[in-house]
């Protein structure tokens with residue numbers, strides 16, 4: 001499968017300070033963020049579209065959306081086109 005490097009906006013959780021409230025999970029339109037073991041939220045970077053809804057909702061302000069370089073598979077690119 002062909003891979004490409006592209007800059008994408010993605011959400012990151014500062015897991016040390018996450019209180020596992022689940023608010024981010026409820027608002028994510030892509031189901032890209034989950035609370036694991038009732039301890040901390042983690043973002044699935046392949047699903048995340050960087051919309052920032054989770055960051056706005058987080059009561060602990062531990063989510064930031066950053067633009068970084070990612071290696072994306074062709075499969076992910078096809079999914080992105082379907083969402084537009």
Ligand code: SF4
Nearest residue numbers: 028048049051052054
């Ligand atoms: S930035 Fe948007 S798509 Fe990414 S995890 Fe947060 S709510 Fe979901």
Ligand code: SF4
Nearest residue numbers: 018019021022024058
């Ligand atoms: S909203 Fe914030 S504190 Fe709550 S689970 Fe998500 S990242 Fe953790």
